[in-house]
Every structure is written in C-alpha cells, then in structure tokens.
Amino acid sequence: MELRKRQAKILQDLFEKKRISVDTILDEYGISKRTLYYDLNKINDWLSEDNFGMANIEDKEIVIEITNLASIEKQMHRGKEYYFSSEERRAIEFLFITLNSEKIVIDDLKNAFDVSRNTILSDLKSVKSEIEESGELKFCNSIKQGYYVTGDESALRKIIQEKINELKTPEGKAVLKIYMQNSLFSLTENEIDFYKLCICIIKQYELDIKNEYILSDMQTEGFMIQVSWIRSLKGYTIKLSDDEKNALTGTLSYRSVENSVEKMARCGIEMVQEEVYYLASMLLGIETTGFKTHREEERFIEKIADQFISNFERITCLVFYNRSKLRHELFHHLRALFYRMKYGTPSDNPLTRDIKQMYSFVFEATRRAIAEVGNNFMRDIPDTEIAYLCIYMVSNLDEKKVHQSAKYDGSILIVGPKNMAIATLIKEQIQNLLGDSFEYDVISLSRLKTRMLSEYVMVVLVDVPRGKVTGENVVETVSYLTRKISRRLWIYCRMRSCYPNTTTK
CATH class of the missing domain: 1.10.10.10 (Winged helix-like DNA-binding domain superfamily/Winged helix DNA-binding domain)
Known part of the structure; x- marks a missing residue:
C-alpha cells in the first residue's frame, strides 16, 4: 500500500x-x-x-x-514526497488564488495538496479572515470566477510578498516557481523562463548602479517581478501618486528598469508603464509607499504637516493666523518632498542663498521644525528643500488680509501663485528696491478682483500667465527680480510721480 x-x-x-x-x-x-x-x-x-x-x-x-x-x-527514502505544513499550505493556496491564469476551485487545491475537502475549506476560512482583517481586501468566491481577491492592489501586493516570505523550504519555493511559470506561459503564450529573465533584470540593475545589489534575498525579488507581470497581465496594476512617480523618474533605479523593459518590448515581452515605477521602487530596496492605501498615505502626510507646524510655533513662539490654509499648502508640498527624500532626488533651488540671508531666523527654525517630525526621511533635508519650506512659513506669517476699502496712493499689490511663497519673496525684493515709502500687500491670483487694479498705485504679477491681467499700472515679473525688471519698476514709479527722486546705484 x-x-x-x-x-x-x-x-x-x-x-x-x-x-x-x-x-x-x-x-x-x-x-x-x-x-x-x-x-x-x-x-x-x-x-x-x-x-x-x-x-x-x-x-x-x-x-x-x-x-x-x-x-x-x-x-x-524510496520515492519520498514532501508534505507541507498547514501554514505553508495556506500561504501557497493564497498565492495560487492571486497568481492564477484561470479560475481556482476547491478541487484544484484539494488535488494539489492531497488533503480533504474539509481541510481546504478550513484553510480558506483562515485565509479569508486574515486578509480581510484590514478592511482593504475582500476574499470572494463565485461559480464563474472561482476564488479571487478584490481591493486595493498595493495592499494585496504587500500580502503576496509576505506569503512568499513565509515559504521557508526549498519545496515550497519550487512549487511557487513552477506555478508562476505556468501562469505566465498561459497569459503570454511565451515559453521563455520568466524567473531567469527576472534574475537578468536584477543583474542588469547591478551593472547599471555599479554596485553590489543591496537586497538580501534576490529570489524573493525575482518572484515579485513575476508577480508584477502576472497581476498586470490580468489587469491589476499599482497606482502610485504623481509625486512618487516624479521622484522615481529621477532615480538610476527607474532608468535601469525602464531600459530593461524597453529591451524586452523589442522581443515581444510587454510590461505596462505603471509597473515600471513599482519595480523601480522595489529594486531601490524601499517599500513602494509604506502605505496600504492612498488614504493612509494622506493621513501620514497630514500628520507630518501638523507636527511640522506645531514644532515651528513652539520653536519660534509664534502662532499662525490661518493654520488650516498653511496646512493645506504644506500638505501638497510635503508629499512631494517626502518622496524626493525617500528616493534621494532632492530638488534644486537657485534662491536658497538669498532666502537664508533674508530670513535667517525663520530658515533655522524651519530646519529644526522639520527635523523633529520624527521621520527618518525628513531628518537630513538639504538647504535647497529647507528654503522652499521657509518661504511657506514666511508667506503665512507676513500675508496681510486685503481690506475692502480703497488703498491710498502709496500702496503696491503683489499677486502671486496659489502658495504665495515666491510672491512673498518678490515683495521683500521690491521693498529693498523701493524702500518703505509704500505699503505692500500680497495676495494670490484667485483673490484678485478687477476693482483692485485701480486701488493700488502698482500691481506686480508674479508668474501669472501673460495677458491674463492687464492695466496701465500692471507690471509682470517671473519668480525673481532681474535687473531689467527692477529698473522697469523704478522707472514706472518715477513716471507715476509716486516715488521720491533718487539715483540708482
């Protein structure tokens, strides 16, 4: 027997x-x-x-x-067969269901593991309970589709990787390797060894970064590249935010994966663009976002913004008049900043030196405040990024509310982009140029009313599309004052007889 x-x-x-x-x-x-x-x-x-x-x-x-x-x-030892433990069996069952090329039913799992129907039902009940715990995924079963999982793809990929890591034995990994190869063959009708191809992508990455590969388990990463292929071929892709995509595009990892994908495309092996970002992030050795859902990402960035503002107020002993407005502005900037720091692609800022000189106190307070938010990616932010944050803080400390009543002849209005940061910097530069003979107000373009054009002696538009606002007293400038624009401002004031006689240096 x-x-x-x-x-x-x-x-x-x-x-x-x-x-x-x-x-x-x-x-x-x-x-x-x-x-x-x-x-x-x-x-x-x-x-x-x-x-x-x-x-x-x-x-x-x-x-x-x-x-x-x-x-x-x-x-x-004659014809010895391996028997999976219940934990390993459940992990493989989950992987079979999520990485299949055709529907999976109970009999498929029963025959694969040579166990009873009741054992499989018990396993699937346990799997369902585990993956639905977070509320982001749903374990489903239908006559047409068999067993399948729906929900946030990012959350599902994380669990897939966890289950792959639960396969501790060579037998378990061998079963998964064969299964994914068969799935990819069914989906692509290509007989290439997909696992070897994935290892080649990783090896090419090693050559491109001119360094030893930083991940400790190359086999797991090879499996996850196959997971990316299978899931995307079935129509399920990772949706990264635009901020994270922009940050990834500037990395060597992204360029390496992109080049490999282009080479494979010439051989008839396609991969969707969204998965290029996902693989680039994975090869960097960093989790895709660290968040299971986009809402979780938003809560994380909101928490950083709140902590940053609180730190700044504590350090400077100042209180922001419109905290909710500042929080909203910082949210969008901090999300992009977080991914730039995460992937090592900080932005350049040609105004850093000027900002440090003009707002030395606020600059240092900003540096301390962001370093104390308690996130590793935010502790070593370069001065170029600190300068941008500094302007947000300055703009919200200095911004004046525009009164409904008319202004007297000595007032100048600076109209800037929505975040007000660059407009505030332009205000300081104009103030240095023209002195304190005028009052200066700063508002965003969305708050500008037509009647205001006649209420100010001069309206300076900062980075506003040409021709959007016109008038005799309207002067357009870019994000910094050039010598030519500075002279135009000075001459304009002389012509309007609103500026005392002085000589230019």
Whole structure:
C-alpha cells in the first residue's frame, strides 16, 4: 500500500523524533483528532506489511517502536514526497488564488495538496479572515470566477510578498516557481523562463548602479517581478501618486528598469508603464509607499504637516493666523518632498542663498521644525528643500488680509501663485528696491478682483500667465527680480510721480 503525503510526513517526523505530542501534530497539520487516528491506522497498516514496527498513543504522545531500522529507512527514502505544513499550505493556496491564469476551485487545491475537502475549506476560512482583517481586501468566491481577491492592489501586493516570505523550504519555493511559470506561459503564450529573465533584470540593475545589489534575498525579488507581470497581465496594476512617480523618474533605479523593459518590448515581452515605477521602487530596496492605501498615505502626510507646524510655533513662539490654509499648502508640498527624500532626488533651488540671508531666523527654525517630525526621511533635508519650506512659513506669517476699502496712493499689490511663497519673496525684493515709502500687500491670483487694479498705485504679477491681467499700472515679473525688471519698476514709479527722486546705484 502507499501512504498519502501527510501520512508519510507524520511517519517521517516520528522516525526522526521517536516521540511527538498529539497536540503538536494537530496544530502543525491543521487536522482533527479523528483525522489523526485515521492517519495512524494507515501508518500502522503500512508498517505491518513488512513488520517494521508500530505507532501508538501513550500519555497524549505518539510513540513509534521500530523493529527493522535499516529496512524502514531504506523504504521511507524510496520515492519520498514532501508534505507541507498547514501554514505553508495556506500561504501557497493564497498565492495560487492571486497568481492564477484561470479560475481556482476547491478541487484544484484539494488535488494539489492531497488533503480533504474539509481541510481546504478550513484553510480558506483562515485565509479569508486574515486578509480581510484590514478592511482593504475582500476574499470572494463565485461559480464563474472561482476564488479571487478584490481591493486595493498595493495592499494585496504587500500580502503576496509576505506569503512568499513565509515559504521557508526549498519545496515550497519550487512549487511557487513552477506555478508562476505556468501562469505566465498561459497569459503570454511565451515559453521563455520568466524567473531567469527576472534574475537578468536584477543583474542588469547591478551593472547599471555599479554596485553590489543591496537586497538580501534576490529570489524573493525575482518572484515579485513575476508577480508584477502576472497581476498586470490580468489587469491589476499599482497606482502610485504623481509625486512618487516624479521622484522615481529621477532615480538610476527607474532608468535601469525602464531600459530593461524597453529591451524586452523589442522581443515581444510587454510590461505596462505603471509597473515600471513599482519595480523601480522595489529594486531601490524601499517599500513602494509604506502605505496600504492612498488614504493612509494622506493621513501620514497630514500628520507630518501638523507636527511640522506645531514644532515651528513652539520653536519660534509664534502662532499662525490661518493654520488650516498653511496646512493645506504644506500638505501638497510635503508629499512631494517626502518622496524626493525617500528616493534621494532632492530638488534644486537657485534662491536658497538669498532666502537664508533674508530670513535667517525663520530658515533655522524651519530646519529644526522639520527635523523633529520624527521621520527618518525628513531628518537630513538639504538647504535647497529647507528654503522652499521657509518661504511657506514666511508667506503665512507676513500675508496681510486685503481690506475692502480703497488703498491710498502709496500702496503696491503683489499677486502671486496659489502658495504665495515666491510672491512673498518678490515683495521683500521690491521693498529693498523701493524702500518703505509704500505699503505692500500680497495676495494670490484667485483673490484678485478687477476693482483692485485701480486701488493700488502698482500691481506686480508674479508668474501669472501673460495677458491674463492687464492695466496701465500692471507690471509682470517671473519668480525673481532681474535687473531689467527692477529698473522697469523704478522707472514706472518715477513716471507715476509716486516715488521720491533718487539715483540708482
């Protein structure tokens, strides 16, 4: 007679350990006592055929007595099959369901693991409970589709990687490797060894970055590249934010993956663009976002913004008049900044030196405030990025509310982009140029009313599309005052007879 795989594995365990508790067997294999007794009877039938010995239960332990050690050892190693533990089996079942090329039903899993229908149902109940715990994924079953998982793809990929990492044995990894190869063949009708191709992508990455590959488990990354292929071919892709995409585009990792994907495309092996970003992030050795959902990402950035503002107020002993407005502005900037720092692609800022000189106190307070938010990516921000944050803080400290009443002749209005940062810097430059003979107001373009053009002696437009606002007293400038624009401002004031006689330096 032949033993089933589970029975053979139990016998192998008994042969190696001689004595195992009943509870240990029940927990490890996820079976009932009734099933265990059935298996022990089959094991004893097999042992009795050649007088190898007998297995009995004594004091809640299974004990084996062997009468012919050499013969049983030889027999057990003949055609030996591996039996998966309940944890490994459940992990593989989940991977089969999420990485299949056609629908998966109970009989498929039952035959794959040589276990009962009840065992598979128990496994799937456990899997369903685990993956639905976060509320982001749903484990489903239908006659048309079989078993499948719906929900946020980013959350699903994270669980897929966790399940791959749970495969600790060579047998488990071998089963997954074969299964994904078969799925990719069915989806692409290409007989290439996809796992080897994935390893080639990783090796090319090594050459491109001219360094030893930083990930400790190349096999897992090779598997995850295949996961990316299978899921995207089935229509499920990772949706990264535009901020993260922009940050990734500037990395060597992205360029390496992009070049590899272009080469494969010429050979008829396609990969969607969204997955190029995903793979670039993975090869950088950093989790895609660290967030299971986009809402989780938003809450994280909001928390950074709130902590940053609180830190700044504590350090400077100042309070922002319109905290919600500043928080909204910082949210969009900090999200982009977070990904730039995460992927090592900080932005340039030609005004950094000027900002540090003009707002030295605010600049240092900004540096301290962002460093104390408690996130590793935010601790070593370069001065170029600090300068941008500094302008946000200055603009919200200095911004004046525009009154409804008309202004007197000595007022100048600076109209800037929505975030006000550059407009505030322009205000300081104009103030240095023209002195304190005027009052200066700063507003965003969205708040500009037509009647305001006649209420100010001069309206300076900063980075506003040409021709959008016109008038005799309107002067257009870019994000910094050039010598030519500065002279135009000075001459304009002289012509309007609103500026005292002075000489230019």
